[in-house]
Amino acid sequence: MLMYSLTPDGLDAIEDSLDCIAMILYHGKEVSHAMWKIFPQLLFLVCGNEDDPYGGYGREYISQIAVSIQNFISKDPRTFLTVYEGETFIARTFRFIERALKINSTSEHMRDGIVIMKVLMAMLENLKGQIDEAIPHVLRVCLS
Numbered sequence: 001m002l003m004y005s006l007t008p009d010g011l012d013a014i015e016d017s018l019d020c021i022a023m024i025l026y027h028g029k030e031v032s033h034a035m036w037k038i039f040p041q042l043l044f045l046v047c048g049n050e051d052d053p054y055g056g057y058g059r060e061y062i063s064q065i066a067v068s069i070q071n072f073i074s075k076d077p078r079t080f081l082t083v084y085e086g087e088t089f090i091a092r093t094f095r096f097i098e099r100a101l102k103i104n105s106t107s108e109h110m111r112d113g114i115v116i117m118k119v120l121m122a123m124l125e126n127l128k129g130q131i132d133e134a135i136p137h138v139l140r141v142c143l144s
Contacts, residue, residue, distance in 0.1 A: 025071035
């Protein structure tokens with residue numbers, strides 16, 4: 001049911017589902033393998049396919065999704081650095097960040113950029129010494 005609510009057909013329940021995901025991650029002692037399977041779908045809501053210039057069908061939920069991403073990073077930084085289905089979670093997250101900032105730059109209120117900076121802060125705080133090679137990329141994203 002949770003995964004269904006993150007699809008175009010389940011959008012009626014997406015806000016409640018995003019809240020549940022954030023609460024489970026925040027209050028849970030660890031992040032299960034099943035929860036990590038949700039992570040790519042959360043990013044897809046905003047990013048969509050590579051060939052979609054406007055992003056996914058859940059672009060308006062950037063702020064709620066970013067909270068869950070922060071919780072994934074802080075609760076299980078080790079898994080965040082691993083490869084899942086041929087790509088690391090951190091690489092997927094950087095694509096999410098870039099897409100979200102692109103969406104933010106053309107939005108009316110431009111508040112999502114602040115939330116995205118919190119995702120970058122969560123990465124820097126929870127992955128000290130483990131993502132040093134990504135620091136130049138983080139700086140480029142912040143400056144752009």
